[in-house]
Amino acid sequence: MKNTLLIKSKGKASSLLSDYGVFVSFALLCIVISMMTDKFFTVANFTNIFRQVSFNTIIAFGMSLVIASGGIDLSVGAVVSLSGIACAYMSQNPDIPTGAIVLAGCAVGIALGMVNGFVVSVLNLQPFIATMATTNIFRGIALILSGGKSVSGLSKVYKAIGAGKLIGIPLPVLFMLATLLVVGFVFYFTPFGRYVLAIGGNRMAAKFSGVKVKKITFLIYTLCGLLCGFTGVILTARLGAGSPTMSDGAELDAIAAAAIGGTNMSGGATSMFGTIVGALMLGIISNGMDLVNISPYYQKIVKGIIIIVAVLTDTKNRSR
Amino acid sequence: MKKKTLAMILAIALILTAMLCGCKTGATTETQEETTAAASSETQTEQTATPEAIGETVDYSQYRIVCAAPYMSAEFAAAQVAAMEARCEELGINFGVVDADYSAEVQTNQMEQLIAEGDVDAIICGYLDEAMEIDTIKAAIDAGIVVVMMGTDLAEDVGQDATCMPNVEGGKIQMQTVLDQLGGKGNIAIMLGPLGQTPTVDRRAGYEEVLSQNPDVTVAFEQTANWGREEAMALMENWLQTGEQLDAVVCENDEMAIGAANVLQDAGLTDVVVAGLDGISDAYSAVKDGVLTFTLASDATLSGQWCVDIAVEKIVNGGEPIKRDIPWTVVNADNVDGYLK
Numbered sequence: 001m002k003n004t005l006l007i008k009s010k011g012k013a014s015s016l017l018s019d020y021g022v023f024v025s026f027a028l029l030c031i032v033i034s035m036m037t038d039k040f041f042t043v044a045n046f047t048n049i050f051r052q053v054s055f056n057t058i059i060a061f062g063m064s065l066v067i068a069s070g071g072i073d074l075s076v077g078a079v080v081s082l083s084g085i086a087c088a089y090m091s092q093n094p095d096i097p098t099g100a101i102v103l104a105g106c107a108v109g110i111a112l113g114m115v116n117g118f119v120v121s122v123l124n125l126q127p128f129i130a131t132m133a134t135t136n137i138f139r140g141i142a143l144i145l146s147g148g149k150s151v152s153g154l155s156k157v158y159k160a161i162g163a164g165k166l167i168g169i170p171l172p173v174l175f176m177l178a179t180l181l182v183v184g185f186v187f188y189f190t191p192f193g194r195y196v197l198a199i200g201g202n203r204m205a206a207k208f209s210g211v212k213v214k215k216i217t218f219l220i221y222t223l224c225g226l227l228c229g230f231t232g233v234i235l236t237a238r239l240g241a242g243s244p245t246m247s248d249g250a251e252l253d254a255i256a257a258a259a260i261g262g263t264n265m266s267g268g269a270t271s272m273f274g275t276i277v278g279a280l281m282l283g284i285i286s287n288g289m290d291l292v293n294i295s296p297y298y299q300k301i302v303k304g305i306i307i308i309v310a311v312l313t314d315t316k317n318r319s320r
Numbered sequence: 321m322k323k324k325t326l327a328m329i330l331a332i333a334l335i336l337t338a339m340l341c342g343c344k345t346g347a348t349t350e351t352q353e354e355t356t357a358a359a360s361s362e363t364q365t366e367q368t369a370t371p372e373a374i375g376e377t378v379d380y381s382q383y384r385i386v387c388a389a390p391y392m393s394a395e396f397a398a399a400q401v402a403a404m405e406a407r408c409e410e411l412g413i414n415f416g417v418v419d420a421d422y423s424a425e426v427q428t429n430q431m432e433q434l435i436a437e438g439d440v441d442a443i444i445c446g447y448l449d450e451a452m453e454i455d456t457i458k459a460a461i462d463a464g465i466v467v468v469m470m471g472t473d474l475a476e477d478v479g480q481d482a483t484c485m486p487n488v489e490g491g492k493i494q495m496q497t498v499l500d501q502l503g504g505k506g507n508i509a510i511m512l513g514p515l516g517q518t519p520t521v522d523r524r525a526g527y528e529e530v531l532s533q534n535p536d537v538t539v540a541f542e543q544t545a546n547w548g549r550e551e552a553m554a555l556m557e558n559w560l561q562t563g564e565q566l567d568a569v570v571c572e573n574d575e576m577a578i579g580a581a582n583v584l585q586d587a588g589l590t591d592v593v594v595a596g597l598d599g600i601s602d603a604y605s606a607v608k609d610g611v612l613t614f615t616l617a618s619d620a621t622l623s624g625q626w627c628v629d630i631a632v633e634k635i636v637n638g639g640e641p642i643k644r645d646i647p648w649t650v651v652n653a654d655n656v657d658g659y660l661k
Contacts, residue, residue, distance in 0.1 A: 037562075045561045052554045073440045139393075148398035150575075163586065239549050240582060241602060245393055246550070290558035296515055296544045 021313030022262055026277050029306065033288035040291055047170060053283035054176035054240075055080075057276055058231045059250055060257035061183045062224030067258055070200040070267030071127035075116060076228045077250035078138035081243065083108040083232025085142050088151035088242030091158040098157045102233050109229015110222055112138060117221035121214045142244040152241035162238025172234050179227065184272045185257045186223075196220060199273050200267025207272075257282055260310045281310060288290075371411055371632045378636055383441045384414040385631055386434055387470070388427055390446035392419045393400050395600050396620050397446060400470055404622025405445060411632065424449035431456045435463050442466035442631035450474050466634040468627045472518065473643060481634055481642045483626045485618050487519050490597055491526020491572075494616050497650055498568050498595050501613070506538035506567035509559055511552055511580060513542040513572045520544075523572045523597065540564050545576045552579030560587055568593035574603035574615055581611045599651060599659070607656045614652035617659065622646060 034041045059076050066073045081264070087105040090096050119130040164171045187193035195216045198206040207213045234243045259265060260281055261274030285306050289299045371380075401417055408415035418428050418434070420427035427448055434440045435456075443465055447453050454476060460467050461479045473482035498508070510527065513520035524582060531537060541559050545552040552571070556579065559566070569584070571577035571591060577596030585593050590610075596603050599617025606612035623646045630642045651659055 037561050042561070048554075048557045048561060052557065055550075143393055148393055149395045150600070152602050152605060235550070239553070239579070241549070243549075245548075248548075286554070287561075289557050289561055290541075290543060290555060293541060293562075296512065296542070299543075 015031060022260055022274050022277050022281070022310060025310045025313050026281050028317060029284060029288075033284065033292070034186060035316060036288070037291045040288060043177065045287070046293075047069045047168070047173075049171045049280070049283045049287050050176075051170040052287070053279045054170075054172040055231050055235050055247075056250070056253045056282070057176050057279040058179050058227050058277045059247075060254040060261075060279050061179060061272060062227035063251070063254035064258040064261065064263045064270040064272065065183075065187065065196055065220055066127070066224050067255070067263050067265060068267055068270035069196045069217060070203060071120060071217070071220070072131065072255075073116060073221065073224050074128065074251045075112070075135040075138055075224055076254055077247035078135045078142065079109055079175040079228035080111045080232040080235060080247040080250060081245070082138050082142045083143075083229040084236035084239075084242035084246055085146050085151055085244065086242075087158070087233050087236045089145075091154040092151075094155060098155070098161070099156055102161070105233035105236075106226055106229045109225045109227070109232065111225070112229070113222040113225015114218070116225060117218035119220055121217040139244065146242070146244045148244060150241040150243040154237070154240060159240060161238050162234050162236070162240075172238060175230070175234055179230070180272060180276060183223075183227070187272055192216070192219070197268055197270070200264070202268075253282060256307060260307065278310075279318075281306075289319075353518050371629055372660045374632065374636050380412045380632070381414065383632070383635060384416070384439055385442045385444065386416045386418065386440050387444040387626065387627075388430055388434070388446065389470075390427070390448050391422050392417075396471075396598060396618075399620035400446075400624040400627070403621040404628050407628040408623045411628070413628070413632070414555065420448060422448065424452040428453055428456045431460060434566070435460050435465065440465055441635045442468060444468045444470050444627045444631060446470040447472070447474065449569055450476070454478065454652035466631050468512060468631050468634075471623055471626050471646070477641070479641055481630050482624070483630065483644050483646055485623070486645050486648070487522030488526040488529070488535050489645075490616055490618070491523035492530055493526075493648050493650065494523075494595050495527045495530040495570060497614060498536055498570055498593055499530065499537060501593050502567050504534055507538050507540050508568040508570060509541040509564075509566050510539060510543075511555065511569065511571040511576045512542065513576075514546050515544050520572060527570065540566060545571075545579070546577075547573050547575055549575045549579035553583050556580040556583040560584075560589075566592055568595065570595045572597060572602045574598040574612075577612055577615065578602055579608050580612075581606060585611050599649075601661065604656055604659045607651060607653060608660060610653065614650055617649045617651045618646050 029093060037046060039254050059080065063073060063076060065264050083105045086108045090101045090104055116131055116134055119125050119134060120127050166174060186195070195206070195211050198209065198211050199213055199216060203213060235247065239246070257279035258270065258275055259273060259278070261276070261278030263270040263275065286299070289302060294302065375513035375611055387401055387404055389397055389401055405415055419428040420430060431443065431445070431453070434443055443460055445457065445467055447457070447469065454474065457474070457480060458478045467480045469480055471483060471485045471652065473484045474480060512524060531539070541564070543555055545555045552575070556569070560583070569580045571580060571594070574596035577594055583596040584590070584594060593613045596612055596615035599615055603612055603615040607615060625647070626644055630644065633642065
């Protein structure tokens with residue numbers, strides 16, 4: 001299933017570990033936590049974990065694509081926040097239908113993603129610097145629009161997007177799965193996915209092979225913006241308020257999920273399934289430690305160590 | 321080609337600046353109106369302030385007060401600054417704000433700049449790191465500038481004035497109110513702010529003081545949710561999964577309390593006491609809706625006003641450092657209506 005341009009390492013065992021390393025460490029982690037507490041492996045707890053990670057996962061899909069194309073998007077949290085504030089303001093007006101709010105939130109995401117895409121691909125700025133700058137701009141606009149406060153007073157229908165369930169599954173989880181289907185289709189079954197990896201693998205080679213590098217790069221950032229805008233829509237519904245400080249630091253969680261999931265930090269390889277497992281792993285680490293009631297001081301250390309071990313099993317991210 | 325790109329960047333920058341300026345003026349006038357309304361209702365609370373009295377003999381328009389804000393993105397700090405602005409406008413004082421945006425280093429540079437400008441009479445400072453900034457604060461005071469700390473006083477005394485948000489006291493009042501509701505016994509959970517931050521440590525110290533006198537109370541969980549609503553929701557869900565029966569959840573700030581309260585509400589556990597601290601507007605709505613049991617309100621408007629009043633008093637009269645504690649008020653279902661806008 002893995003869509004990679006890197007030459008596969010020789011030897012079956014090592015190739016298996018490199019391709020499925022994240023799944024192996026994920027299973028190991030689950031087993032270890034299950035042995036420590038019987039509260040972990042229950043339907044109710046996994047429902048929680050899936051809901052908790054669904055927001056980060058959707059952002060991480062976008063982040064994985066951006067990183068696989070050799071870029072980075074530091075503005076994801078700011079886009080989530082700005083989209084959320086827009087949705088919250090619209091939801092205060094009972095005359096606006098919820099469908100329109102959802103579309104507007106996504107539109108905000110697309111617009112901000114296009115700004116990122118423009119700065120990176122047309123103005124040709126380094127993605128790190130470009131999105132660091134746009135983060136400031138987006139957060140600034142969010143602060144101005146909200147006056148520095150949380151925007152609450154959302155309608156019941158809109159809140160249901162974040163709090164509701166369908167056949168026992170929380171809606172955010174279903175949204176995450178739907179996103180996986182769409183993004184997975186685009187990535188694995190359309191030329192777009194190959195272009196992303198080609199650009200990330202070797203930009204010049206891609207250009208000479210006829211890939212429209214600028215256009216594709218612009219589209220990648222726009223898609224990432226759309227996913228963040230969509231996250232803003234459901235996260236705001238879940239929290240019951242849009243806030244200018246919302247999802248502060250979300251870029252780090254998304255980057256971590258992508259890295260654990262086997263996305264090559266210098267571009268050229270990623271996996272949507274890996275990303276989802278990476279995000280789940282981060283969620284399970286904090287859930288497990290809360291259940292076992294590990295002191296907050298030690299939680300940080302344990303989390304760091306687990307991330308290192310998880311990435312170690314993935315040979316592509318070892319420094320070569 | 322390069323010229324074209326440059327021109328494009330400049331054009332975008334220009335448009336953005338124009339847009340932002342437009343937005344900003346709108347936003348400020350709005351907050352000003354709000355705070356002036358709040359300020360007028362506050363005036364009867366024990367105001368020892370003398371600016372009006374002094375004002376009969378002094379022309380305030382000659383003074384310049386600048387607020388070195390720690391971060392304007394937090395609602396409380398924004399409300400404090402808005403109150404300062406309103407108060408200065410009322411008195412005719414020239415007022416300005418610089419924002420350090422969570423960086424002690426940036427704030428140090430800003431303070432040095434203000435000292436160098438030479439015409440600043442008072443700096444109202446919300447410091448970020450005492451050890452890093454103490455020398456700069458000293459330098460400002462040595463240069464004859466009145467320095468008023470906004471909300472949190474320095475541990476060391478270098479001649480600064482202050483309005484103080486008594487964090488230890490707040491923690492004590494919050495925990496005591498919870499235990500009063502529980503009848504002095506029960507199983508509780510504590511949600512902490514970012515580990516190592518002064519308010520986290522001080523509020524926790526207040527809890528400890530009360531808990532040490534109540535041996536019948538057990539603390540089942542104690543974790544950080546980093547002041548955030550999203551993290552608090554996840555943490556609360558995880559706690560519920562353990563099956564532990566909780567009588568109360570005590571949170572070091574309101575955002576976390578709202579998150580925890582929403583999860584408990586969804587789980588149908590409406591009789592668990594959830595306590596917040598800070599008094600943000602969302603918390604008042606949550607108290608009104610019966611989701612949050614109570615919050616402690618520290619009056620941001622009053623704090624901002626007092627900072628200006630203390631500064632004025634010191635600029636005109638000088639004298640010993642002035643310290644004023646901002647009082648905490650328990651806001652619950654009985655009195656929340658007075659706090660809703």
